[in-house]
Amino acid sequence: MLKKRIIGVITVLEGWAVQSFGYKKYLPLGKPAVIAENLDNWGADEIFIQSINRSKYTRGPDIELLESISKLSLSTPITYAGGISCLEDAIQAIKTGCERIALDNLLHENLKKLNDISSTIGSQAIIASIPVSVQNNKLLWFDYKRNIDKESFREIENIYSSGLISEIFLIDKNSEGSKNSFNKKILDLFPLKTTPLILFGGITSSEQIKGYLGKKNISAIAIGNSLNYKEHSIQTVKKDINHKSVRGYNYRKNII
Amino acid sequence: MKLKIGIIDYGVGNLTSIRNTLNKVGFKAFISSNHSSLRDSDLILLPGVGAFKPAMDAIKEKGLNDFIYEMVREKTPILGICLGMQLLGRSSTEGQYTRGLNLIPEDVYSLEDNRCHVGWNNAKIFSKFKKLEIPDNLDFYFNHSFAFKPNLDFTVGETTYSGQQFTAIIMKDNIAGFQFHPEKSQMAGQILLKRIIFRLCSHA
Numbered sequence: 444m445l446k447k448r449i450i451g452v453i454t455v456l457e458g459w460a461v462q463s464f465g466y467k468k469y470l471p472l473g474k475p476a477v478i479a480e481n482l483d484n485w486g487a488d489e490i491f492i493q494s495i496n497r498s499k500y501t502r503g504p505d506i507e508l509l510e511s512i513s514k515l516s517l518s519t520p521i522t523y524a525g526g527i528s529c530l531e532d533a534i535q536a537i538k539t540g541c542e543r544i545a546l547d548n549l550l551h552e553n554l555k556k557l558n559d560i561s562s563t564i565g566s567q568a569i570i571a572s573i574p575v576s577v578q579n580n581k582l583l584w585f586d587y588k589r590n591i592d593k594e595s596f597r598e599i600e601n602i603y604s605s606g607l608i609s610e611i612f613l614i615d616k617n618s619e620g621s622k623n624s625f626n627k628k629i630l631d632l633f634p635l636k637t638t639p640l641i642l643f644g645g646i647t648s649s650e651q652i653k654g655y656l657g658k659k660n661i662s663a664i665a666i667g668n669s670l671n672y673k674e675h676s677i678q679t680v681k682k683d684i685n686h687k688s689v690r691g692y693n694y695r696k697n698i699i
Numbered sequence: 700m701k702l703k704i705g706i707i708d709y710g711v712g713n714l715t716s717i718r719n720t721l722n723k724v725g726f727k728a729f730i731s732s733n734h735s736s737l738r739d740s741d742l743i744l745l746p747g748v749g750a751f752k753p754a755m756d757a758i759k760e761k762g763l764n765d766f767i768y769e770m771v772r773e774k775t776p777i778l779g780i781c782l783g784m785q786l787l788g789r790s791s792t793e794g795q796y797t798r799g800l801n802l803i804p805e806d807v808y809s810l811e812d813n814r815c816h817v818g819w820n821n822a823k824i825f826s827k828f829k830k831l832e833i834p835d836n837l838d839f840y841f842n843h844s845f846a847f848k849p850n851l852d853f854t855v856g857e858t859t860y861s862g863q864q865f866t867a868i869i870m871k872d873n874i875a876g877f878q879f880h881p882e883k884s885q886m887a888g889q890i891l892l893k894r895i896i897f898r899l900c901s902h903a
Binding site for chain 1 (some may be wrong): 710711712713714715719720722723746749750753775782793794808813815816817818819820822838840841842843844860861880882883884885886888889
């Protein structure tokens, strides 16, 4: 059975891992490589590294960051997001140290380039990152680079139906960094009902995680800040939720 | 002395991840597209992450197909991972019909409904593979949308996703392949990777 995943998110700003609050306020946490090593040791199902502001200032992917993490020889799959604007960027990121990439800005800017990336590295390696908010009972898609909210989700519907991506990283932009605050209405209003979704932003309690994992098209829950508060937090989360669809917290015992 | 693993650089693939994992578990791994450097390897590894046609085009452009055939003739073990395993096959329809290396005379098909199979899933390992002493039904990390059909002559492990079975592990003489990423499957993957490389090299 394909397991649902608990993903550890590392948000990186100017080379430092940060605690992010609604992508507006940031508190430093330390070196991203140290946090990645912890998540690997604690048995995260995947590590999602988002280097923010890379696209806004056209800096390209943070290869130095990927190199520093790659040197650790982590055995957990890594997804990288940030600054990927063309095929060369995508290939370089994967060659350096990730298995998948997440794209945000390119979804608004250049579908031809998305098509080039998908036909070369494969749709299985591409996640669409979609920050959203609910305002006046309407779901809005936030374009980070242009600082605007869009009402139409037609582009992402076309992108998914064309087979260019494999999953959507659906971010509750306003709840990101807050406790137990993921807005339930997002799932009701999000138009793609069967697309595999990774939910992120304000999902912290076991009950909340368990509830969302029970939904058929939720393939993973991504957790950022709250994993950094205590040792072995991934195992603790898995033990608390005790969900049959999730890889167990004591899976290592079965191996040797 | 450490076994030397030559990782073929055909332009795409998570090359550094594989090299670092192999070095971590006790091998001497290096990345190259240079035939004479690769020729010096105890085992040739074809990595994954990518689409079939561009990967096959790049392999041909660099003359790596002829090099791989030469290595097979010389009984050098070959290990393919994810797309690397699929490239060992006869053909794939990913993007468009494309011929593969045909070292495994089977075709690669799209998963039903063009689904992507991403995440941790268990692999049922057939009894003929039990010598590796890997427990059955361990979880490994998969990331693909194409695969070999199940129960082929060379299938030694299978996985089921959404009711559909496919080959997860192949073995034919000194050629082996994983549809999943052992280098990214934590402890289970590392142990399996280490054992299969030793097994392939001890039979070479």
